[in-house]
Amino acid sequence: MWADELAAGWLGVHLPRRWRHVQGVYERSRVADRLFSTGDADLLAAAGLVHDLGYAPELAVTGLHALDGARYLREVGAPERLCALVAHHSAAHLEAELRGMADELVDWNDERTPLRDALWWADMTTSPDGEVVTFEERAAEIQQRYGPDDVVSTFIQAARPELAAAVGRTEAQLRAAGIDYV
Ligand SMILES: [Fe+2]
Numbered sequence: 383m384w385a386d387e388l389a390a391g392w393l394g395v396h397l398p399r400r401w402r403h404v405q406g407v408y409e410r411s412r413v414a415d416r417l418f419s420t421g422d423a424d425l426l427a428a429a430g431l432v433h434d435l436g437y438a439p440e441l442a443v444t445g446l447h448a449l450d451g452a453r454y455l456r457e458v459g460a461p462e463r464l465c466a467l468v469a470h471h472s473a474a475h476l477e478a479e480l481r482g483m484a485d486e487l488v489d490w491n492d493e494r495t496p497l498r499d500a501l502w503w504a505d506m507t508t509s510p511d512g513e514v515v516t517f518e519e520r521a522a523e524i525q526q527r528y529g530p531d532d533v534v535s536t537f538i539q540a541a542r543p544e545l546a547a548a549v550g551r552t553e554a555q556l557r558a559a560g561i562d563y564v
Contacts, residue, residue: 385428388458392438399510400437406512407433410504413563417555422497429467429501432460436468448474449486466490467498472505473541480533480540496555503552506545507563514564517549 436451452469
């Protein structure tokens with residue numbers, strides 16, 4: 383899969399921990415794939431693989447990794463829907479506001495669909511090392527890792543209700559489909 387090669391190329395060598403996280407998010411997205419058509423399941427898997435490309439040092443231009451990743455993906459001709467999913471993943475619009483970059487994301491539409499929720503769920507229930515965690519554990523770890531004064535900690539507090547809602551909607555769908563996700 384091209385998304386796999388892209389993510390391995392940009393993250394695998396220089397950001398091995400981020401690469402483990404991304405592989406975990408990919409695995410998580412595969413758990414949810416029965417909720418979607420084959421095309422959408424593949425899109426979700428691809429989004430899981432490329433959602434954090436903007437952390438690659440060579441691609442980190444603005445410091446808002448969702449935006450940097452989406453811009454790079456657009457440059458290399460990735461489908462627009464995939465770029466938009468990356469641009470808005472895991473409540474990026476709130477981090478953009480905190481960084482004074484809210485206008486930069488208007489290029490992309492946040493589709494607010496079950497697929498978008500499932501990407502957020504996969505990201506928010508995968509640890510930095512790629513292990514499955516609860517959303518509460520994930521949010522607590524982010525705050526601890528960045529420390530109280532970092533914009534990311536402020537962001538995760540502000541984003542908590544929105545993230546928890548997306549996680550909750552996806553987990554309700556998984557339960558309804560009889561899919562074991564823990
Ligand atoms: Fe992530």
